[in-house]
Amino acid sequence: MAIIYDAASKTLSLHTQNTTYQMQIGDMGHLFHLYFGRRVDAASLAYRIIPSDRGFSPNPFEARYHRELSLDTLPQEYAGANSGDFRVPALDLIGDNGAVGTDLRYLRHEIRAGKYALSGLPAAFADAGEAETLSITLSDAATGLEVELLYGVFEDADMLTRAAIIRNNGASAVTLNRVGSLCLDIPFGKWALLHLHGRHCMERNAERVPLMRGIQTVSSRRGASSHHHNPFVALVEPTATETRGECVGILPLYSGNHRTDVEVDQTSSVRVVSGINPDTFSWYLKPGDSFVSPEVALCWTDGGLGDMSLRLHRFIRRHIIRSPWKDRRRPVLINSWEAMLFDFDIDRLMAFAKQAAALGVEMLVLDDGWFGARNSDLEGLGDWTPNPAKLPGGLKHLSDAVHGLGMKFGLWIEPEMVNELSALYAAHPDWALTVPGRNPAFGRNQLVLDMGRREVVEHLFKVFSALLREDGIDYIKWDMNRNMTDVYSRALPPERQREASHRYMLGVYDLLDRLTRAFPEVLFEGCAGGGGRFDAGMLYYTPQIWCSDDTDAIERVAIQLGTSVAYPVSAMGAHVSVCPNQQTGRNVPFGVRGIVAMSGTFGYELDPAQLTEAERAQIRTQIDRFHRWYDVIQFGDCHRLTDVDAPGDYAAWEYVSQDGSRALLNLVTLHTRANCPGAHVRLRGLDPGAMYEIDEICYEGCVNASMDSPLGGALGGRVLSGASLMYAGFTLPPLMGDYPGAQVSFTRVDAGGTR
Numbered sequence: 138m139a140i141i142y143d144a145a146s147k148t149l150s151l152h153t154q155n156t157t158y159q160m161q162i163g164d165m166g167h168l169f170h171l172y173f174g175r176r177v178d179a180a181s182l183a184y185r186i187i188p189s190d191r192g193f194s195p196n197p198f199e200a201r202y203h204r205e206l207s208l209d210t211l212p213q214e215y216a217g218a219n220s221g222d223f224r225v226p227a228l229d230l231i232g233d234n235g236a237v238g239t240d241l242r243y244l245r246h247e248i249r250a251g252k253y254a255l256s257g258l259p260a261a262f263a264d265a266g267e268a269e270t271l272s273i274t275l276s277d278a279a280t281g282l283e284v285e286l287l288y289g290v291f292e293d294a295d296m297l298t299r300a301a302i303i304r305n306n307g308a309s310a311v312t313l314n315r316v317g318s319l320c321l322d323i324p325f326g327k328w329a330l331l332h333l334h335g336r337h338c339m340e341r342n343a344e345r346v347p348l349m350r351g352i353q354t355v356s357s358r359r360g361a362s363s364h365h366h367n368p369f370v371a372l373v374e375p376t377a378t379e380t381r382g383e384c385v386g387i388l389p390l391y392s393g394n395h396r397t398d399v400e401v402d403q404t405s406s407v408r409v410v411s412g413i414n415p416d417t418f419s420w421y422l423k424p425g426d427s428f429v430s431p432e433v434a435l436c437w438t439d440g441g442l443g444d445m446s447l448r449l450h451r452f453i454r455r456h457i458i459r460s461p462w463k464d465r466r467r468p469v470l471i472n473s474w475e476a477m478l479f480d481f482d483i484d485r486l487m488a489f490a491k492q493a494a495a496l497g498v499e500m501l502v503l504d505d506g507w508f509g510a511r512n513s514d515l516e517g518l519g520d521w522t523p524n525p526a527k528l529p530g531g532l533k534h535l536s537d538a539v540h541g542l543g544m545k546f547g548l549w550i551e552p553e554m555v556n557e558l559s560a561l562y563a564a565h566p567d568w569a570l571t572v573p574g575r576n577p578a579f580g581r582n583q584l585v586l587d588m589g590r591r592e593v594v595e596h597l598f599k600v601f602s603a604l605l606r607e608d609g610i611d612y613i614k615w616d617m618n619r620n621m622t623d624v625y626s627r628a629l630p631p632e633r634q635r636e637a638s639h640r641y642m643l644g645v646y647d648l649l650d651r652l653t654r655a656f657p658e659v660l661f662e663g664c665a666g667g668g669g670r671f672d673a674g675m676l677y678y679t680p681q682i683w684c685s686d687d688t689d690a691i692e693r694v695a696i697q698l699g700t701s702v703a704y705p706v707s708a709m710g711a712h713v714s715v716c717p718n719q720q721t722g723r724n725v726p727f728g729v730r731g732i733v734a735m736s737g738t739f740g741y742e743l744d745p746a747q748l749t750e751a752e753r754a755q756i757r758t759q760i761d762r763f764h765r766w767y768d769v770i771q772f773g774d775c776h777r778l779t780d781v782d783a784p785g786d787y788a789a790w791e792y793v794s795q796d797g798s799r800a801l802l803n804l805v806t807l808h809t810r811a812n813c814p815g816a817h818v819r820l821r822g823l824d825p826g827a828m829y830e831i832d833e834i835c836y837e838g839c840v841n842a843s844m845d846s847p848l849g850g851a852l853g854g855r856v857l858s859g860a861s862l863m864y865a866g867f868t869l870p871p872l873m874g875d876y877p878g879a880q881v882s883f884t885r886v887d888a889g890g891t892r
């Protein structure tokens with residue numbers, strides 16, 4: 138049993154293999170949080186919490202003569218507002234009579250086999266026997282609200298999930314102003330906040346900051362989880378490394394406006410509240426109605442950032458991504474965007490596809506520009522019929538021809554948007570988000586459709602399901618190229634206008650849900666101007682997401698390693714593009730571009746006809762290598778071997794197959810230095826007692842004359858123990874040149890040297 142109720146102490150414990158999460162129902166019905174950390178099988182850990190009288194921390198009515206009992210100082214499981222706890226609330230609302238807040242008390246709980254689901258929202262799932270659910274219902278006497286707290290316990294995966302459902306069982310409506318998915322009080326310890334910040338073309342930089350007293354916030358109000366602040370956060374010990382230190386990882390499954398507040402209070406206790414961003418949200422909840430919060434996944438480890446990431450990667454791959462493609466080999470693709478932008482026709486596309494097919498590329502992805510009057514980003518969005526000048530025979534004609542080359546065919550779409558210059562906007566101007574009487578702000582010359590409207594989603598489902606049914610499409614790149622402004626829905630009454638951003642997300646999820654269920658064989662890749670909506674909510678529907686519009690391999694090292702703090706490599710869209718790079722103007726060796734792109738879903742974003750013969754040969758080599766190491770990279774464990782939030786002169790990372798029999802070390806030099814020692818790393822995840830042969834060393838972009846033979850020869854073919862490689866480490870010779878790199882593969886051998 139992963140979930141245990143101890144009636145004597147009134148505690149509820151959630152046990153995973155290595156962790157325990159414990160709550161207690163207090164004498165007055167408050168739900169207190171007791172512990173989250175390494176597994177402890179004690180019935181009650183309440184002895185840790187010593188109530189003490191603190192001035193200006195009020196006492197619940199029943200305990201009004203016991204000044205040490207205060208909701209303001211005791212750790213809460215799901216804090217209300219305006220009833221004695223001055224810290225960030227999980228639930229805040231205003232009743233019909235204008236009264237603010239709630240006083241939540243325990244009503245009942247239930248332990249169920251299996252994992253709960255959330256209506257209309259992405260949520261982790263489990264096979265029979267893999268998870269249990271705890272439901273705890275609290276109630277607020279003044280409003281008649283019931284709050285159901287849901288906990289999913291994934292014992293083997295060492296992960297928990299949380300969500301809350303608010304039901305209005307009262308006689309009058311309430312307006313919910315904040316509904317946390319998670320409230321987590323951590324009364325002891327020293328913590329830092331690790332978060333993933335960024336901008337367009339430089340997403341998910343890992344930053345660790347000390348917690349200050351007061352409140353630190355990670356949030357988005359952009360209508361998408363955003364390039365700027367990924368919803369994932371972690372509380373980590375300030376000195377935590379990749380391999381040591383406590384970490385609490387918090388992974389929201391939500392793609393819209395999110396906010397995580399981390400508050401350090403007067404007693405140095407830390408509270409985390411994470412959920413929909415209350416700055417842009419409220420929900421009018423009528424009697425009989427309920428509201429479901431998005432889900433948050435949660436883990437604890439004392440094995441450092443690396444162990445936290447591994448748990449998250451495995452969990453996302455197994456319990457969040459639901460596409461059948463999660464376990465399949467994804468095709469190596471070539472995307473038309475950086476090579477052709479809007480400038481193509483069927484002949485150019487077919488010549489492009491033929492060249493690529495000859496190099497071993499397995500799928501052509503036709504990006505933006507194939508539809509309506511779309512010859513620039515000024516017009517056409519919304520008109521999803523092929524442009525007859527570019528594709529006279531339509532999409533089916535093209536996909537047939539591409540299939541004829543033995544390739545798959547993929548297509549770019551941007552369903553949630555409309556250009557002012559489009560037939561769709563002319564027919565339905567009210568489908569766009571605009572404020573009455575105000576000219577809307579434009580972003581990339583486009584407006585955002587009101588995805589909260591049923592008829593908009595219906596229309597898009599009709600259009601795209603016809604396309605997927607009729608046009609031989611194997612893959613969809615689902616883009617979203619601007620953030621939301623002028624959020625006002627013509628379909629909602631005034632008291633519901635602050636629901637529009639969340640209703641938008643529910644509409645997007647609904648469309649994704651219906652299309653991915655109707656066409657399970659189609660591989661969907663998410664995108665929002667690169668990684669502007671790279672989150673676990675989207676991964677539920679799209680097993681991969683274009684990581685960034687920045688294809689510069691050196692920038693990508695930071696982006697992809699930052700992304701790997703929470704998300705698996707199989708989720709990261711990554712391509713080799715031309716140099717000088719279109720975003721930075723930088724030159725990076727072709728082979729190093731390959732190392733970085735194959736640490737993702739792998740593909741190309743260039744015109745093979747413009748490459749030299751040597752580069753074309755390198756593509757063949759890269760694809761061959763990728764195929765040979767595919768299982769290790771995509772289905773193995775990823776270990777960062779250098780610090781993700783403190784980059785040095787080189788970055789190194791490693792993939793190890795689940796059975797520990799194969800490993801691939803990747804290294805990219807970020808700053809070449811004169812007279813420097815070679816890169817030294819300690820491998821991880823190997824079997825210490827086993828022997829490993831260094832079976833391939835591929836130096837890329839090195840100008841050291843002797844690189845290939847003497848050095849490669851000296852290391853290559855050696856047999857070393859897992860213990861040597863992990864504890865004594867592995868050293869590469871100094872690599873010279875502009876951004877040189879290396880890939881080294883290791884295979885376990887038995888005593889006789891057999892693999």
Ligand code: GLA
Nearest residue numbers: 474504505664665666667686
């Ligand atoms: C976004 C995407 C790019 C490309 C363009 C097309 O920026 O991230 O990869 O698809 O749109 O307009």
